[in-house]
Amino acid sequence: MSFTSGRPEERRQITDARALRALAHPLRLALLNHLMAFGTQTASQCAEVIGSTASNCSYHLRSLARYGLVESVDPEDGRERPWRTTATGLQFGRSEEPGFAYGAESVERALIEKQIDDEAELTRRAIAQRSELPPEWRDASMLSGYALRVTPDELRELGEKLDALIRPFIGLTREDPPEGSDVVALHLNAYRHPDAGLS
Secondary structure: OOOOOOOOOOOOEEOOOOHHHHHHHOOOOHHHHHHHHHHEEEHHHHHHOOOOOOHHHHHHHHHHHHOOOEEEEEEEEEOOOEEEEOOOOEOOOOOOOOOOOOOOOHHHHHHHHEEEEEEEEHHHHHHHHHHHHHHHHHHOOHHHHHOOOOOOOOOOHHHHHHHHHHHOOOOOOOOOHHHOOOOOOOOOOOOOOOOOOOO
């Protein structure tokens, strides 16, 4: 599986309702997540991992390209054209911010819920394969949960510090990753506990 790293960092926030709707399609979101994790890939390579056909993946990659989320690149061998994301990180629009498209709130929510479901499924698959991992990867894996007591400002500061620690390891932007490195999924979620007002 090919991987192109060392790109300049470009994080983008998506607030356009049409782009959010395009991403809300399960296969398109899976394609975008795959390209974010593994770098430049052909439609055939994506299809093999995602469980679809190359022609279907190609159709949905072209749809994502219409909204500027992916782009095709020149093939090295003159055969199938590979695709890559146009940004190295994405944030979905926040409906409370100025400029957020009218009517996009429900699309944003559905997209976030789909992303949460996909992350949970990815974690389940990782746990199911845990016994097959080499011991060094098994020992390095983390599944941790914390109940913090913080102010909104402290939570924001904590998020910024964690982001600063993690950012140098992003696969799409990391130059010359050391031998033995591989793609790792890391998901961090922090929010006021939904039951906080009840206790």
